[in-house]
Amino acid sequence: MLKIQNLRAGIEGREILKGINLEIKAGEVHAIMGPNGSGKSTLASVLAGRETYEVLGGSVDYLGKDLLELSVEDRAREGLFLAFQYPVEIPGLSTTNFIKTAVNEARKYRGEDPLDAVAFLRLMKEKMALVNIDQSLLSRSLNEGFSGGEKKRNEIFQLAMLQPRLAILDETDSGLDIDAIRIVSNGINKLRNKDNAVLLVTHYQRLLDYIVPDFVHVLYNGRIVKSGPKELALELEERGYDFIKHDVGQFEEAL
Amino acid sequence: MNTNTYFKEYFDRLQSTDTKSGLGTIRQNAFDEFNKMGIPTLKQEAWKYTRISSLFEKDYQFTLNPEITSITASDIEAVRMPGHEQANELFFLNGLLSFSLSVIRSPQLIVQPLEEAATNEYQHIVKEHFGHSSDYIKDGINALNTALVHGGVFIHVKKGQLTEHPVYIYHLSDAGFSNTFSQPRSLVHVSENAGLQIVETFATIGRQESFTNQVIEIVVEKDARVEYYKIQNDSCVNSQVSTTHIRHIGKSYTNTVIISLDGNIVRNNLNIVFEADHCESHLYGLYCLNGHSHIDNHTIVDNVKPNCLSNTLYKGIVDDVATGIFNGKIFVRKDAQKTNAYQSNKNVLLSTGASVNTKPQLEIFADDVKCSHGCTVGSLDEEALFYLRSRGVDKDKARSLLLHAFAKDILENIKSEPIKMYVNQLISERLQIEIL
Numbered sequence: 001m002l003k004i005q006n007l008r009a010g011i012e013g014r015e016i017l018k019g020i021n022l023e024i025k026a027g028e029v030h031a032i033m034g035p036n037g038s039g040k041s042t043l044a045s046v047l048a049g050r051e052t053y054e055v056l057g058g059s060v061d062y063l064g065k066d067l068l069e070l071s072v073e074d075r076a077r078e079g080l081f082l083a084f085q086y087p088v089e090i091p092g093l094s095t096t097n098f099i100k101t102a103v104n105e106a107r108k109y110r111g112e113d114p115l116d117a118v119a120f121l122r123l124m125k126e127k128m129a130l131v132n133i134d135q136s137l138l139s140r141s142l143n144e145g146f147s148g149g150e151k152k153r154n155e156i157f158q159l160a161m162l163q164p165r166l167a168i169l170d171e172t173d174s175g176l177d178i179d180a181i182r183i184v185s186n187g188i189n190k191l192r193n194k195d196n197a198v199l200l201v202t203h204y205q206r207l208l209d210y211i212v213p214d215f216v217h218v219l220y221n222g223r224i225v226k227s228g229p230k231e232l233a234l235e236l237e238e239r240g241y242d243f244i245k246h247d248v249g250q251f252e253e254a255l
Numbered sequence: 256m257n258t259n260t261y262f263k264e265y266f267d268r269l270q271s272t273d274t275k276s277g278l279g280t281i282r283q284n285a286f287d288e289f290n291k292m293g294i295p296t297l298k299q300e301a302w303k304y305t306r307i308s309s310l311f312e313k314d315y316q317f318t319l320n321p322e323i324t325s326i327t328a329s330d331i332e333a334v335r336m337p338g339h340e341q342a343n344e345l346f347f348l349n350g351l352l353s354f355s356l357s358v359i360r361s362p363q364l365i366v367q368p369l370e371e372a373a374t375n376e377y378q379h380i381v382k383e384h385f386g387h388s389s390d391y392i393k394d395g396i397n398a399l400n401t402a403l404v405h406g407g408v409f410i411h412v413k414k415g416q417l418t419e420h421p422v423y424i425y426h427l428s429d430a431g432f433s434n435t436f437s438q439p440r441s442l443v444h445v446s447e448n449a450g451l452q453i454v455e456t457f458a459t460i461g462r463q464e465s466f467t468n469q470v471i472e473i474v475v476e477k478d479a480r481v482e483y484y485k486i487q488n489d490s491c492v493n494s495q496v497s498t499t500h501i502r503h504i505g506k507s508y509t510n511t512v513i514i515s516l517d518g519n520i521v522r523n524n525l526n527i528v529f530e531a532d533h534c535e536s537h538l539y540g541l542y543c544l545n546g547h548s549h550i551d552n553h554t555i556v557d558n559v560k561p562n563c564l565s566n567t568l569y570k571g572i573v574d575d576v577a578t579g580i581f582n583g584k585i586f587v588r589k590d591a592q593k594t595n596a597y598q599s600n601k602n603v604l605l606s607t608g609a610s611v612n613t614k615p616q617l618e619i620f621a622d623d624v625k626c627s628h629g630c631t632v633g634s635l636d637e638e639a640l641f642y643l644r645s646r647g648v649d650k651d652k653a654r655s656l657l658l659h660a661f662a663k664d665i666l667e668n669i670k671s672e673p674i675k676m677y678v679n680q681l682i683s684e685r686l687q688i689e690i691l
Contacts (some may be wrong), residue, residue, distance in 0.1 A: 048645050054636075087641040092660030101656065102646040109647070141660070158646060201457035 001026050001197050002047075002166055007058035009046045015056060016042045018222035022048035024166070027194040030189060031208055032201045034219035035241040040201045041085060043219070044170040047199075048082035049075050076102075079165030079196075083155040083172050090142040095154065096124070098142050099161050103148065106162060125159035129173075131187040149180035156187040162189075168199045173207040185210030205237035218244055258311050258436075262289075262504045265317055269405050269529055276370040277378065278404060285401035292395035299394065304612050305522050305551040307396070310466050310494050312586035315436035318349045318429075320396040324430040326460050329600030331356065336427055336459040336486075342423040342454075349405030349429055350437030350467070363416035363449070365409075369442060380444050381409065384474045388500035391526045391555055396496050399471045400438045407440030412479075414446040421452035421482075421671060426469060428493065431461035431531065441471040445479040447505065452482040454674055457518075459493040464519075467495040477505025477531070482670055485523070488516040488681055491546055498524040502535040503563075512669050514678050515542040515550045516685060526555040529549040529563040529591070540569035541665040542575035543685050544609075556598075558591035561621075567598040570665055572658055573685075578610035585626060594621060598628040603635060603661060655688040 007020040016039045024030050034040050046053050047060065049072035067075060084181050084197065090098075103123075104114040115123065143151050152172055159167055169188070173181050188211055189197065190218040191211065200211060208216075216232040217224045220241070225248050226232065236244070266286050270279055294311050295302040318324075326348060334346075343364060346356040352368065359366050364379075373381045386401050412418060428435045445451050453473075459465040475481050483499065495518065501509055513523055527536045542550045556565045571579040581600040602611040615628035635657055643653035663684055669675040 050641055071650075072644040073643065073647050073649045073653075076645055082645050084642065084645075088636075088639045090642075090657065090660055092663030093656055098643070098646075098648075098656070101652070102643075102648055105649065105652070106647045140473055162646065 001060040001063060004063070005059050007044060007046070007060060008056040009053050010056055011053050014021065016222055019058065020224060022224060024197050024199060026197055028215065029192070029198045029200065029213045031213040031216045032199065032219050033205070033216060033233060033236060035202070035236060035245075036203065037217045040203075040219050044082060044168050044199075047168055048072065048080065050209050054061055054104055073105070074109075077106045078160070080160055081159050081164035081167045083152075083159060083167065083169045085171040085174060086217045087143050087151040087155055089144045089146070091144045093142045094142075095138045095140065095142045099124075099158060102158070123161065129159060130160050130190055131157045132183050133157045139255045148173065148175035152176055152180065152184055153187075156184050160187065160191055164196065166197050166199065168201065170201045171203065172200070172203065173202055179209060181207060208233045220244055220248055256311070256341065258315060261315075261317065262399065265403055269403065271371060273405070276373045278370060278373050281401050282404060282635065285386070285389070285398045288398040289395045289402050292393070292398060295394045297397055299353045301394065301553065301582070304578070305520060305549065307494070307520060307522065310520065313434050313464065315466065317436055318351065318435040322418045324348050324429045325428055326429050330460045331427075333454070334427065335523075336423055336454065336456060336674065336676045337569065338421070338671065339423055340672040342421045345408060345422065345423065345424045347426045347437070347439040349427075349435055350439045352408045356671045361418040363413050363418045364422070365411040365413070367409045369404065369407035370410045372442075374540075377409060377411060377444075378461045380411070380474070381442060384472060384502065385442050386443065387502060388470060388472055388498055390499060390528060391500065391528070391557070392559060393522055394556045396468055397470065397498060402437075402438060403438055404440050407442070410441065410443040412445045412449040412451050416446075417450040418452070421454055424453065424455045426455065426457045426467055428459040428465035428467060429461060430459050430463035430465045430492065434464045434466070437465065437467045439467065439469045443471065443473040445473070445475050445481055447476045448478045449476070450480040452671060454484045454486065456486045457489040457493060457495065459489050464492045464494070465494070467493065467497070470498045470500070472500045472502070474502045474504060475509060477507060479505070479507045481509045483509065483511040484669060485513045486672055486678060486681075487514065487518055489518050489522060491517060491519050491548065493518050493652045494520040496524070498526075500524075500528075501536070502528045503531055503536070505531045506533040507531070508534070509536045510668065510670065511536070511538050512665065513538070513540040513552070514665075514681075515544070515552070516681055518548055518550065519638050522550045522551045522553070524553050526557070526633070527565060528557045528559065529565075530559050532560045534560070534563045536565045537668065538565065538567040539665050539668045541571070541662055542569075542579050542689070543572045543662065543682060544579055545574040545685070546577060547575070550578070551582075553582045553584075555584045555586070556596060557586045557588070558594045558596060559588050561590060561592045561594065561666045563591065564595045565597070569600045570662060571600070571602040571611055572605065572661065573602065573609040573611055575603040576606070578609070579611045581611075581613045581630070582616070583614075583628065584616040585618070585628070587621050587624050587626065589620040592623045594622070594624040594626070596624070596626045600630040602632040603632075603658065603669060604632060605634070652688065655686040659683065659684050659688055
């Protein structure tokens with residue numbers, strides 16, 4: 001589904017991603033872990049098309065298309081979804097109206113008719129139950145005055161409404177208490193199937209107790225320095241990131 | 256003929272024909288003031304950013320009779336605003352009230368020619384309140400309206416009466432054959448415990464230019480409530496100076512929303528004068544400009560008495576080479592303790608050629624008050640734009656949604672449903688989005 005080859009990217013002339021290689025197949029869940037400043041959020045942003053980052057080299061193939069050539073909105077319409085670490089508050093734009101616009105824009109892109117009010121409401125009700133989100137929250141302005149947990153639930157609700165092929169969750173667990181993590185994770189797990197894939201970007205292992213990854217990658221200093229099965233996350237939790245830094249240090253010295 | 260010469264002739268003609276109304280002395284004094292002050296120039300602080308003198312270099316046609324016009328019934332139908340079937344409608348043609356076109360539906364309302372009210376049982380009201388705006392707007396343009404006052408309207412709401420029908424005031428300029436200069440004048444008196452909703456709008460019919468110098472003075476008595484909305488969406492050949500002067504003479508409430516969407520050079524003066532304790536007033540404004548439009552909003556809130564609350568919020572969306580100006584003054588007099596006065600002006604610039612000048616002015620002479628002011632000028636929030644796009648909304652649409660959201664809290668303060676929907680439609684058209 002997604003094949004990243006030697007991806008290099010940076011901001012204002014500073015290289016942050018120094019050659020990322022990663023392949024994600026349909027039905028898989030990948031977790032990217034790493035210490036602060038390693039480039040995790042940059043990777044998520046570059047994949048979603050955030051224009052403040054500059055791609056310096058490499059390629060990203062997504063469902064047979066050159067992802068880096070697609071506009072932000074076309075990436076979304078092709079089924080890529082980024083759940084934001086810090087969802088934006090937009091006073092004056094109701095969540096419901098926004099999601100309706102987003103859903104119908106995607107349908108238009110696929111050549112489908114827009115959902116009528118009844119069908120849209122039915123879809124909303126179904127997805128609301130999935131993430132335990134209340135109607136009253138959705139009729140309010142987008143994320144305005146929402147608690148941290150409400151914002152993240154709203155992200156997962158939008159994910160559920162848009163039914164993406166590839167969901168990238170950027171630090172979705174940050175700022176959440178255990179109950180909120182459980183609700184958010186349950187939502188994501190229910191949405192998993194053999195045709196879609198999830199890329200979790202996280203600093204801590206605890207989210208992975210709820211969403212069990214097939215692969216764990218450690219990003220350090222702009223490179224994936226270690227990949228392994230889900231047990232790798234536990235090892236990181238136990239030993240901290242220092243052992244990775246140590247290993248990488250030795251590795252770089254050897255070079 | 257030079258415009259100033261014409262003013263003199265017009266003035267002389269008015270003075271010789273109207274000997275009964277008692278407005279003669281007021282006209283004479285104002286004309287003297289006009290001659291002294293002249294047309295405002297950029298040298299005057301209050302007119303620093305808005306040059307209207309060029310508008311006076313053109314030839315204009317003035318009319319004495321509102322019934323002689325090339326405006327047709329279908330022109331009038333086209334300017335009518337939603338909800339008009341339930342409204343009292345007043346039509347000014349070239350600055351003169353046309354009684355034949357106007358429709359009065361509310362028995363609680365007294366609507367008379369201003370000149371008549373100045374001589375009958377309402378003369379004490381006219382005498383006391385007419386021309387009060389000149390205490391606050393000391394310039395030749397305000398004086399000119401008073402100097403040439405003619406064909407204006409007096410509106411009186413009886414004590415204890417709530418008019419369920421709003422008053423729609425249409426200012427039409429007949430610019431079919433020549434440039435037109437209009438000077439509509441209104442005096443509104445809302446008695447104790449009464450309520451009134453006023454909606455004003457402007458339209459130029461024809462391809463020539465129009466210049467409207469309008470003054471409306473509103474007097475609000477104890478326990479009265481006034482909703483005032485002004486919608487400026489006239490063509491880019493219309494220029495205007497439009498003054499709304501509101502006197503709170505008893506504990507009372509007003510809510511004003513001024514929406515400016517089009518026009519050549521537009522200057523709005525909005526004055527709120529609290530002459531009684533415990534008054535409350537909300538001043539909202541939205542200017543959404545493109546092309547060459549130049550819109551200048553001046554607000555004054557004068558806290559003469561203590562314990563009053565005012566809240567001013569003006570928002571601007573400025574595109575192309577348009578200019579938006581906001582100048583908000585708050586006076587808190589020595590006796591006006593416990594004043595609460597808040598003011599904010601927020602602007603979004605959409606192009607490099609667009610500009611905004613914003614200036615808050617607070618003059619506070621009391622020591623126990625709460626006042627705040629703030630202004631921002633910026634471009635659209637890139638992070639918000641990215642957020643919407645990342646959900647599949649295309650860039651232009653995301654931009655429109657964000658701008659509409661920005662304008663929303665002004666829109667929400669229009670309490671009349673048909674007018675709110677009408678303004679929402681105008682804004683949505685301007686921002687090119689489907690109504691949500």
